[in-house]
Amino acid sequence: MPGWIRKNMPQREEVARNRWLRPVAHRVLRSELWRFTRRSVPRGVALGVVVGILVPVAQTIVAAFLALPFRANVPVAAVTTFLTNPLTTPPLWVAAYYLGSWMLKFDSMTPDTEVTRQAHGWISDWLAWLLSNAAPATVTGLVTLAxxxxxxxxxxxxLGWRIWIARKWRRRQHCRTCRSH
Known part of the structure; x- marks a missing residue:
């Protein structure tokens, strides 16, 4: 897994060459956004998860843009967007629909309302879906899950960062005690 992350993590040079990011590259390439710190990494994870779930396209670019105001780690935010992929997106959307339906209590409403019946007669299927219970339930579920x-x-x-640092300190302390004996 670390090899896959290292291979797929965007490098500063790649971002500098990206034609979409070139106008703001000087801001995206600030060193504090690429440094792995105890504050920037969790922000990057949270930002990447939100963007990965809520943004359907160009997730990596959106995560890089949003890392600026949130002072999140750009590579971590970009890699975390891969949480959603062709294998995880369908179950995520189904879960979002059921969660949203439960939250909005759609199961207690009648599914065939006058607005829905009229929409099927003269509006496209997309608009009919938006007027049905599926769209609000799915959006509500996606936002909640995100x-x-x-x-x-x-x-x-x-927590993982804290455990990693604690192990490093313990290992360093152990090495000091071994050298002194």
């Missing part, structure tokens, strides 16, 4: 997963990701990455 926020919950971002909070969980933030705290798990902060």
């Amino acid at each position: 926020l919950v997963c971002a909070v969980i990701g933030y705290f798990l990455s902060a």
